Amino acid sequence: MATQxxxxxxxxxxxxxxFLLLVWMLVPLSLTLILSFKRFLPLxxxxxxxxxxxxxxxxxxxxxxxxxxxxxxxxxxxxxxxSGAFADAVVTTLVIVGGVLAVSVIFGILLAMLxxxxxxxxxxxxxxxxxxxxxxxxxxxxxxxxxxxxxxxxLFSHLWRAFGADxxxxxxxxxxxxxxxxxxxxxxxxxxxxxLTAFQSLDSEQxxxxxxxxxxxxxxxxxxxxxxxxxxxxxxxxxxxIFLLAVFAEIFVTTGGAFGTRxxxxxxxxxxxxxxNIGLGSAGGVYAIILANIVAIFLMxxxxxxxxx
Amino acid sequence: MGRITxxxxxxxxxxxxxxxxxxxxxNDGEFVVFVGPSGxxxxxxxxxxxxxEDVSGGQINIDGEDATMVPPAKRKLAMVFQSYxxxxxxxxxxxxxxxxxxxxMDPAEQNKRIENAAAALNLTDYxxxxxxxxxxxxxxxxxxxxxxxxxxxxxxxxxxxSNLDAALRVxxxxxIGELHKKxxxxxxxxxxxQVEAMTMADKIVVLRAGHIEQVGSPLELYRTPRNTFVAGFxxxxxxxxxxxxxxxxxxxxxxxxxxxxxxxxxxxxxxxGTVGVAEHLGSDTFIHIHGIEGCDPxxxxxxxxxxxxxxxxxxxxxQAEHLHRFDAEGLRIA
Amino acid sequence: xxxAVTTPRxxxxxxxxxxxxxxxFFPILxxxxxxxxxxxxxxxxxxxxxFFDWTLENYGVVQExxxxxxxxxxxxxxxxxxxxxxxxxxxxxxxxxAFVPSKRTKDILLWMLSTKMLPAVGVLxxxxxxxxxxxxxDNRYALVVILMLINLPIIVWMLYTYFRExxxxxxxxxxxxxxxxxxxxxxxxTPMAVPGIASTLLLNFILAWNEAFxxxxxxxxxxxxxTAFIASYSSPEGLFFAKLSAASTMAIAPILILGWFSQxxxxxxxxxxxxx
Numbered sequence: 045m046a047t048q049x050x051x052x053x054x055x056x057x058x059x060x061x062x063f064l065l066l067v068w069m070l071v072p073l074s075l076t077l078i079l080s081f082k083r084f085l086p087l088x089x090x091x092x093x094x095x096x097x098x099x100x101x102x103x104x105x106x107x108x109x110x111x112x113x114x115x116x117x118x119x120x121x122x123x124x125x126x127s128g129a130f131a132d133a134v135v136t137t138l139v140i141v142g143g144v145l146a147v148s149v150i151f152g153i154l155l156a157m158l159x160x161x162x163x164x165x166x167x168x169x170x171x172x173x174x175x176x177x178x179x180x181x182x183x184x185x186x187x188x189x190x191x192x193x194x195x196x197x198x199l200f201s202h203l204w205r206a207f208g209a210d211x212x213x214x215x216x217x218x219x220x221x222x223x224x225x226x227x228x229x230x231x232x233x234x235x236x237x238x239x240l241t242a243f244q245s246l247d248s249e250q251x252x253x254x255x256x257x258x259x260x261x262x263x264x265x266x267x268x269x270x271x272x273x274x275x276x277x278x279x280x281x282x283x284x285x286i287f288l289l290a291v292f293a294e295i296f297v298t299t300g301g302a303f304g305t306r307x308x309x310x311x312x313x314x315x316x317x318x319x320x321n322i323g324l325g326s327a328g329g330v331y332a333i334i335l336a337n338i339v340a341i342f343l344m345x346x347x348x349x350x351x352x353x
Numbered sequence: 354m355g356r357i358t359x360x361x362x363x364x365x366x367x368x369x370x371x372x373x374x375x376x377x378x379x380n381d382g383e384f385v386v387f388v389g390p391s392g393x394x395x396x397x398x399x400x401x402x403x404x405x406e407d408v409s410g411g412q413i414n415i416d417g418e419d420a421t422m423v424p425p426a427k428r429k430l431a432m433v434f435q436s437y438x439x440x441x442x443x444x445x446x447x448x449x450x451x452x453x454x455x456x457x458m459d460p461a462e463q464n465k466r467i468e469n470a471a472a473a474l475n476l477t478d479y480x481x482x483x484x485x486x487x488x489x490x491x492x493x494x495x496x497x498x499x500x501x502x503x504x505x506x507x508x509x510x511x512x513x514x515s516n517l518d519a520a521l522r523v524x525x526x527x528x529i530g531e532l533h534k535k536x537x538x539x540x541x542x543x544x545x546x547q548v549e550a551m552t553m554a555d556k557i558v559v560l561r562a563g564h565i566e567q568v569g570s571p572l573e574l575y576r577t578p579r580n581t582f583v584a585g586f587x588x589x590x591x592x593x594x595x596x597x598x599x600x601x602x603x604x605x606x607x608x609x610x611x612x613x614x615x616x617x618x619x620x621x622x623x624x625x626g627t628v629g630v631a632e633h634l635g636s637d638t639f640i641h642i643h644g645i646e647g648c649d650p651x652x653x654x655x656x657x658x659x660x661x662x663x664x665x666x667x668x669x670x671x672q673a674e675h676l677h678r679f680d681a682e683g684l685r686i687a
Numbered sequence: 688x689x690x691a692v693t694t695p696r697x698x699x700x701x702x703x704x705x706x707x708x709x710x711x712f713f714p715i716l717x718x719x720x721x722x723x724x725x726x727x728x729x730x731x732x733x734x735x736x737x738f739f740d741w742t743l744e745n746y747g748v749v750q751e752x753x754x755x756x757x758x759x760x761x762x763x764x765x766x767x768x769x770x771x772x773x774x775x776x777x778x779x780x781x782x783x784x785a786f787v788p789s790k791r792t793k794d795i796l797l798w799m800l801s802t803k804m805l806p807a808v809g810v811l812x813x814x815x816x817x818x819x820x821x822x823x824x825d826n827r828y829a830l831v832v833i834l835m836l837i838n839l840p841i842i843v844w845m846l847y848t849y850f851r852e853x854x855x856x857x858x859x860x861x862x863x864x865x866x867x868x869x870x871x872x873x874x875x876x877t878p879m880a881v882p883g884i885a886s887t888l889l890l891n892f893i894l895a896w897n898e899a900f901x902x903x904x905x906x907x908x909x910x911x912x913x914t915a916f917i918a919s920y921s922s923p924e925g926l927f928f929a930k931l932s933a934a935s936t937m938a939i940a941p942i943l944i945l946g947w948f949s950q951x952x953x954x955x956x957x958x959x960x961x962x963x
Contacts, residue, residue: 092816405862
């Protein structure tokens, strides 16, 4: 509802953001898509046109679909999907995502409930709990890996020895557990904060009404609080899933993908940048995009509904 | 000067025609009230005049000039919004000064006008406060102050009193009325409250679904409503509209009689009914009477001291000279 | 209104909450403490908690050996530059969508969000390739642009949700008062939106500062920010706990402080206004 002139002004003002994001989305996506149908092994001499020809020639190559690279149809997709590494990576990814989600949602609810109680120094506790979220992923991975999980000098090994037990070699003996621990430590604050916000928006009169209706504490939690939280929980799950599917630095710094901790993201990274099998990696990338989009659709539904209010 | 003429003005949102083409003339110095139920298009009409919405067709003339395509700021109109729309980060003084600052007016003149407006609106002590520190009535006055200093050709008010409590509303109603007398500038005022319309207007425009149902002075509308809609909308309590045999007696589809034009008797009268609820207001008593054919309940406005109670049988007689007759289309029969 | 609770109950809550809070915070606390220890104290068994010889030596060594300042400066440029650039592009866009919504506004917003969900690894090679072809691999300005694009959807969204809370009537009042589009943005919208813009700035600075996919994969020497600097401690310097801690503390301290200010906005920013 506005006048014509403000509408056209609006369109102009929106244009840069829309244009940039459009380019940012379409160009890399189309490149990935094209390359996923190509044989492209730079280490074996495959080249995009002639190198050093400048960006204009690259653009020409891009528009013509990189004629110097062999078209291999769906071969990359087939070999990526049929390799054992792919199946393992999918399982690893699901375990990490599922594990971190379970930890952060369950403990997040408990922590949010706790923080919602009256206490002294609530603000400070909140700050303590939220802090890990602000730690850069490489730092948290490194601190956990060395200072806590190091089998000789880590704090855990000291602790284990103090009880007369043999120190655990965390990252190779129980690598998945360790990774889930590290990543959960980073994401628990996020879940807690969002759930706490949701808790605080719960109308206390509703709870009091339920109490008057004879609902005990558990009934109040399950019939009033939990349904109220369901939306926030869904959002936590969806957003975290998107971020967790893309977990990279934590693995890069700790195990480097060894000991069965190679997630889909990490596998693609290795195919693309380490073994330089671009076609195969790009096919993997397409799989990753599809996977993320499935989650994204659900998230967008919820967010979209919220826009209509 | 503030003479505003609408010719065939029309507004569509997409395919929905909110305001079918309408004509309206507003004379200089007139206090015009647009009234109607919510969703009748009265605010849209005001926003079209303000220039906040583009018309889909037709022409708006302000002081004889075609203003249809003129941007809002250039129409020499000032508007007071329902939410007051004060700038929260500016003091009262800066809020009032804003339109003058935008017009790059001489600062000395700006100050003079601010002082005058503040004095007129009892805001002098609050000039350095921010809107957040003011009461609803004070905010309202700041919004009016911001409109006054521009010395506009006409003031536009969009339901300005609906966010105030009942007592303040009565006070502000009178203040706005006073202001109009003092400034003698055209004012267009939108409200859904027919009491505001009746008490303030020189001319009332009754709107329904974008159509003008009737234009006239408050008393004209009260005395000779053009159709059943206006008859039911203007006046409080509402006019009783009676259908059926009683109406047929007067060769009409519907007859209307206002609650204050019914005589009550406990012994004899034209219509017999049973008392439902009696609302005692002190000065008046509104009695809702059931069991009268064609109009249930019928409302009567009786004296404050009338003592009837629930279940009593009463008799009503309409005052013949105040009877309104309407045809099958709901239009008044002269 | 929350009802008053008994003091013992409150004391119990406090004790439990503080215990858990400190437990969660402990890795950070321990890192900071360790950064002030000597290497021997850092790995001592039993560990020393507070009573050791506090020293600043590690900070000096880290700076000297790795030119910490260069990484810090890169982080500041990349995080700050991408955030400011993003805000400049996003403010007009968010203004349009909040105050002149059209039928497509919702679709555009959701589409923008969907670009944020594109998994980075899916476009890793294309971006890498483009950087090579444009000659901007290991270039901080390339990272400024890339991180700006990554965070642009969040910035637009956050600003949009803040702007939407500003009543449109106020902007219409300004228009009636004779403000041009520029005046309206400058004198009315921006001052009212300052808190929203500030928190958007803050949160996105943090997100960009901690971004560890592109910064690790597209930099090597010249443009490497703190994420890469820390990753280089992965081995073998990582075994020097005190120095590792000093480096880590320097990398996270500024952002922790900023982060504490932005915790309220965090929820809004990261849930795209869906949880308030």
